[in-house]
Amino acid sequence: xDQVTQSPEAxxxxxxxxxxxxxxxTVSGLRGLFWYRQDPGKGPEFLFTLYSAxxxxxxxxxxxxxxxxxxxxxITAPKxxxxxxxxxxxxxxxxxxxxxxxxxxTVIP
Amino acid sequence: KAGVTxxxxxxxxxxxxxxxxxxxxxxxxxxxxxxxxxxGQGLQFLFEYFSETQRNKGNFPGRFSGRQFSNSRSxxxxxxxxxxxxxxxxxxxxxxxxxxxxxxxxxxxxTVV
Numbered sequence: 001x002d003q004v005t006q007s008p009e010a011x012x013x014x015x016x017x018x019x020x021x022x023x024x025x026t027v028s029g030l031r032g033l034f035w036y037r038q039d040p041g042k043g044p045e046f047l048f049t050l051y052s053a054x055x056x057x058x059x060x061x062x063x064x065x066x067x068x069x070x071x072x073x074x075i076t077a078p079k080x081x082x083x084x085x086x087x088x089x090x091x092x093x094x095x096x097x098x099x100x101x102x103x104x105x106t107v108i109p
Numbered sequence: 110k111a112g113v114t115x116x117x118x119x120x121x122x123x124x125x126x127x128x129x130x131x132x133x134x135x136x137x138x139x140x141x142x143x144x145x146x147x148x149g150q151g152l153q154f155l156f157e158y159f160s161e162t163q164r165n166k167g168n169f170p171g172r173f174s175g176r177q178f179s180n181s182r183s184x185x186x187x188x189x190x191x192x193x194x195x196x197x198x199x200x201x202x203x204x205x206x207x208x209x210x211x212x213x214x215x216x217x218x219x220t221v222v
Contacts, residue, residue, distance in 0.1 A: 034210050043113070043199050043213030044152075087152070095165055097142070101151035 002027045004090050006100035013107050016077045021086055021103045024070040029093030033071050035064050036087040038102070044087055047073075078107045111135065113214035115200050121220045127188040130217045134181050134202030140164075141183040142211060143175060146197040155198075158183055190221045 004025045013019055025033065032051050036044035048057040050066040057064045061082065063074040073086055085102040092098065114133040122128050134141050142165075143155040154167035158177035175185040181202075187194055197218050201211035 032210075036213075041215070043201070043215050044211075046210045046212060049210050089152075096167075097154050099144075099152035099154075 002090075002092055002094075002096065002098055004088055004098045004100040006086075006088050006103050008103060009101070010104045011106070013075075013078055013105070015079060015107055015109050018074070018076045018078070020075070021073040021105070022070060023073070023088030023100055025088075025090045025098070026069075027090050027092040027094075027098065031091040031093055031095075033066055034089040034091070035062075035071070035073055036089065038085045038087055047086075075105070078105075080107045080109050083107045113200055113202050113212055115198075115214035115217050117217060118215065119218045119220075121222060122190050124190055124192060124221055126190050127186060128190060128219060129184055129186045130198055130200075130219070132183045132185075132200030132202075132214060134183070134200075135212055138202035138204055138212070139181055140203040141177055141181060142201045142203070143183070143185050144199040144201065145169075146199055146216070147195075152199070155185065187219075192221050195219060195221045 007022045032049050034049050035047040038044040048064040053068045055066050061076050065072045083106050085104045087102045088100040090098045116131045140159045142157040144152045146152045156175050157165040161177045172188045177183045197216045199216045201213045203211050
């Protein structure tokens with residue numbers, strides 16, 4: 001069964017304390033893996049797309065990496081404004097999108 | 110440029126009624142998808158439309174339907190509302206193929222009482 005699992009469910013960090021979020025997936029074939037950020041009361045905001053194992057993308061304090069079975073979102077020296085829910089989604093070769101339930105990140109000043 | 114616009118933002122309906130939600134995609138985007146988001150289930154894919162044709166469908170009952178117009182605007186309809194249909198309904202648009210990622214609207218918060 002195709003599925004996406006994110007861990008941890010919730011993460012509290014001190015400002016400046018780097019960490020990583022995990023997204024593991026099981027799909028018959030991968031067309032792409034997406035990371036989104038969602039703030040309360042808003043729709044998800046697109047961050048990255050990764051297409052193949054070994055690929056990396058960076059944006060400010062965020063860096064996404066991809067292996068054959070999982071993706072990591074590394075957050076370096078986070079700031080309070082990075083607090084949000086981070087969602088991972090997989091687009092399968094069967095043209096289906098599967099979202100994880102997200103990691104709720106809180107960065108404490 | 111204007112983002113994805115969903116109307117209305119909030120809606121309260123009574124069990125058994127039907128509801129229609131509207132989505133205007135980013136100009137030029139031809140792919141429109143709909144998702145249901147609930148605290149327990151996360152984002153669940155409803156359906157995707159491309160050039161007025163339903164291209165993909167999730168695992169939801171037939172009470173959930175949608176359509177896309179020639180200007181790419183889309184509507185989704187839920188008939189015979191149930192309490193469990195209370196959720197945030199998100200619309201997302203993509204330029205050509207959803208492989209390039211979606212741009213989401215802010216959603217319609219539907220409450221069924």
